[in-house]
Amino acid sequence: MNRIVRPTSIKDIAKAAGVSCSTVSRALQGSPLINHETADRIRRIAHKAGYVPSAVGRSLVTRKTNTIGVVVTTIADPFMAEVVTGIEAAANEAGYSVLLAQSYAEGGRETIVVESFLERRVDGVLVLASRMGARYTPLLTRMRVPLVLINNQFPEPFEHSVEIDNAPASRALTEYLIRLGHRRIAYIGDHLGHQSDAERYNGYRQALDLAGIALGPELVAAGDGRIEGGAEAMGRLLDLSHLPTAVVCYNDMTAIGALRAARAHSLVVPRDISLTGFDDLFICTDTNPPLTTIRQPKRRMGQLATGMLLDLLAGRKCEPHVKVQGELVVRESAAPPRSPDGVRG
């Protein structure tokens, strides 16, 4: 007698309560059409039977899953993690669940992952640091699934996005360094071709230009947005015969790597060389030295993007491009240079 047991369904409850499925359905949804007592009785029975209505059955008819898909490069990246906290909180608040997937910053994986979301019929999708950006439009239009991008890395604007205003922030950071007396300021970027990197580089460049500082290309190095890449790039910079007195890093992880490399070269930051980050991760206060950086409102960005997506889902109109502003956070990794140019003292 190996009968396959199936979880109790709405029919079981209907039978137990001596009513129709519709009545059960309505009672459980709190429909005002149902007699209060019957509704109560049904709820009691359902509860006693341990009945948990199936969202998949429901979704099939309502064509809504109350689920959003979010794709990150990797959730181990603390920037992503903080944005996702904001997303999950806002989504949950509105009754949505979140499907999470990692793309490892590969366009291929990103596409696969979005397709798996589509197959699962998510109501909307959120992509952080997308490599594909505008290329989604055809697919998503066809599927009628709204998409919003957070810090789009694809070099074309996307219809719905929330982004940090990179250039002004990066420029403010560089100007701060210039005000401290630096003239020879290097830049460690992200992978080539990423949009945030391009914009942050532009901000850096603008500040230099406005200050009338002309710098050779040997002062810009490419990292990978992570500690390792930052350390390597910094290593290359420190092999230069004519050292920079400061370096603007693409983000905090890069800066942490640069910090490591500086230490490995027996350089003391900021005495021997100044360094700045971008993001303001929670660790910035506790690195050695604490990092001067730009604060991105990470949770807020997650929340804003989720809000935009929910607006789209509800057919409400909304601002399609949200730019948030960064904020300079001065800590201890930048100080006036010992000598105005970078000749080792």
Added chain:
Amino acid sequence: MNRIVRPTSIKDIAKAAGVSCSTVSRALQGSPLINHETADRIRRIAHKAGYVPSAVGRSLVTRKTNTIGVVVTTIADPFMAEVVTGIEAAANEAGYSVLLAQSYAEGGRETIVVESFLERRVDGVLVLASRMGARYTPLLTRMRVPLVLINNQFPEPFEHSVEIDNAPASRALTEYLIRLGHRRIAYIGDHLGHQSDAERYNGYRQALDLAGIALGPELVAAGDGRIEGGAEAMGRLLDLSHLPTAVVCYNDMTAIGALRAARAHSLVVPRDISLTGFDDLFICTDTNPPLTTIRQPKRRMGQLATGMLLDLLAGRKCEPHVKVQGELVVRESAAPPRSPDGVRG
């Protein structure tokens, strides 16, 4: 003419190809029963039509969603984030998607979240640092959904779990401190009643007992597993008239908070006081000073737990309790004490 458009379904493809739904279904699943040419033709048509089969329709009949639910306290916690990376990678590898939810370490929210997972008919559930532990058993047994816990915080063993072997690791850490010459060693814990905390405390206690060190209760303080709690607890410890020479912290976040408090009290670590963490978060190398800690194989734990869950789903038998071992990582936050007891020098 405001016709509601619905996404193309299997029927549309069947009609377009002049075959039945069954044939389309089989062709798309790569069933060997279908003529190779028809199958190819159908696939082409489906692709051209941009047809994406609905997992919700499929799930309704197969009673499988290929989804697992994972609940964390908060994904902003870097420990959680690293475990989740491992989970997502392993799940994805096996064709599963992950639903992510945050419990904020509240038993109430944890329960709500698990129920929402059940409603969505996830195939299995993974809970990190669960506050509810064994209390799930009835619900999940009824729903026939396997659950595995990672670092269960509920003070009873749970049927399926992967856990760090806390006591030996914590004891090794404390013994290391004793070997350095410390006698007055404090402990900053987590919220009271959490299992990991109790076990780590026990390890600490064992080491002291074996060394014949008797310490008063004023040397154990409670934190909250986060930076703020660590800082506060350390503050209280540093108000003692007779200071400890070393403090064992529940985890790295706590230790980072303790580091801040020490700095605020103008104490230099490890010269004035030694400090240890637990977890080995990626930042440990870059704090000031770098943290001596216990490494937890975080991704591996995520992967192991996912593997166990998949075994359960497949009806394979598996080791129900996996314990992984921590590893002492010596860095620079602990050193021999200046004076053997903690009288301020």
Added chain:
DNA sequence: ATGAAAGCGCTAACAG
């Protein structure tokens, strides 16, 4: 190798 038919669990007109 293919089709017809039934049904997964639920909701939503529509009727009463």
Added chain:
DNA sequence: CTGTTAGCGCTTTCAT
């Protein structure tokens, strides 16, 4: 206020 009916998109016997 409640029941009947149909159908969401798919898979899966069972025939053929």
